[in-house]
Amino acid sequence: MMNRRARGWLIAVAIAVAVALVAAMIWYVMQLSEPSPEQARDDTLPSESVLAVKIDNVAAARPQTGLDAAEAIYVTPVEGGLTRLLAIYTGELPDAIGPVRSARESDIELLAQYGYPTFAYSGAAPDVLTELADAPLVPASPSRSGGYYRETERESPHNLYVDPAALPSPDAPPEQTVLQRGDAPAGGIVAASHTTSYGNATFEFSWSAREGWVISMDGSPISTTEGDGLSAGTVIEQHVEISDQGPADATGNRAPTYRTVGTGDATVLRNGRRFDAQWSRPAPEAPTRFTTSDGTPLPMEQGQVWILLVPSS
Incomplete structure (x- = not known):
């Protein structure tokens, strides 16, 4: 019969082995769940792909953040003779963009030439939300994506910003280059x-x-x-x-x-x-x-x- 000291030693060894196995399992699961540096998403869009962000442009929203990094900026009319901006980003992204505002029906047609872009916006009218769900784009509002936050130094609704690296990736780039570059023709x-x-x-x-x-x-x-x-x-x-x-x-x-x-x-x-x-x-x-x-x-x-x-x- 095994004496008490031997039984105690075996129990201690068994506990140590079990603890080691649990620790190894936890480490293995963490390696699977945490992306490697090569897998981690950076702040650069896939080649030729597009991120579009609807940006506030009333006096309370200025100065805006991240506009200087846009390849193109569309000025779009809204109610009361005012405007909003639709900023188009390719390649490297800024750290933040905003203030983000709501989408409009006309944005869908405008963005269709940009392939299957990611579109960041704060919300939309119910009919527009239905159209956005069926449109050739990746909807990325706060209800569908992370990365959004409120800037406490500004008043709502002019204080919603987004970290563009946290948005979903575009599905496909445009089939043709939208913004053609080249020398100016004669004249003007x-x-x-x-x-x-x-x-x-x-x-x-x-x-x-x-x-x-x-x-x-x-x-x-x-x-x-x-x-x-x-x-x-x-x-x-x-x-x-x-x-x-x-x-x-x-x-x-x-x-x-x-x-x-x-x-x-x-x-x-x-x-x-x-x-x-x-x-x-x-x-x-x-x-x-x-x-x-x-x-x-x-x-x-x-x-x-x-x-x-x-x-x-």
């Missing part, structure tokens, strides 16, 4: 400045040989929370069909809806010159193309592109 008219008004929001663009088209809004230069002023290599005033058919806000103003499939007039600013132009986009999945009045392709300069959607005359 020398221009030192240009103004675009939406009623209660006015944008001014001033040409600088060193900085490009320096952007101001309502008489003040646009800057970001990172301390940078904004300038564009190319500015496009794109004339589109706009109607007040969307849901009404609290004051009774209806949300404008705009069409970006079709054809129309445009004004293109680049290299200190203004070009009278035409735009064409035959289908939602097709990229918008710009040409001079005689049909010569009108590509965009290097640097950020601003596209302002304004009513056709």
